Amino acid sequence: MIIGLGIDLVSIERVRKYLNNDCLKNGFIHYTFTNKEIEAANQKKDPAEYLATRFAVKEAFFKAASHIGNDINIDIRKTECLNHENGSPYITEQSISYITEQYHISAIHVSISTEDDYAL
Numbered sequence: 001m002i003i004g005l006g007i008d009l010v011s012i013e014r015v016r017k018y019l020n021n022d023c024l025k026n027g028f029i030h031y032t033f034t035n036k037e038i039e040a041a042n043q044k045k046d047p048a049e050y051l052a053t054r055f056a057v058k059e060a061f062f063k064a065a066s067h068i069g070n071d072i073n074i075d076i077r078k079t080e081c082l083n084h085e086n087g088s089p090y091i092t093e094q095s096i097s098y099i100t101e102q103y104h105i106s107a108i109h110v111s112i113s114t115e116d117d118y119a120l
Contacts, residue, residue, distance in 0.1 A: 008056040010119045015055065016048035016077065032058075034080040034095070052119035053089070053112045057081040062093060064090070068103050079111065102105030 037054050041047040058076040065072050071085040080095035089110045113120045
């Protein structure tokens with residue numbers, strides 16, 4: 001049974017502007033992404049694109065999980081999206097175990113796509 005479905009669209013250029021603005025960069029990065037996500041982004045040719053996709057995943061997860069109950073409190077700073085060795089994205093179980101255990105969720109499916117200046 002599908003409990004919730006979420007989707008989000010993020011402007012890669014907007015993320016790039018945050019990364020290029022010293023006043024916004026540290027706050028945006030450290031209050032939005034985990035250390036592992038930041039490390040992975042720094043290894044990419046285009047860190048802005050990578051972070052935009054992670055932000056879209058976090059927002060989509062929030063939207064999907066909000067259908068579970070009114071008492072859900074999701075901290076996007078703790079919700080972590082990484083890639084398997086084959087490149088497929090996943091939300092780390094540890095980062096969302098407080099939700100999956102409480103609501104008996106057995107699987108979270110994630111898909112990422114980019115086109116021009118947008119991440120989905």
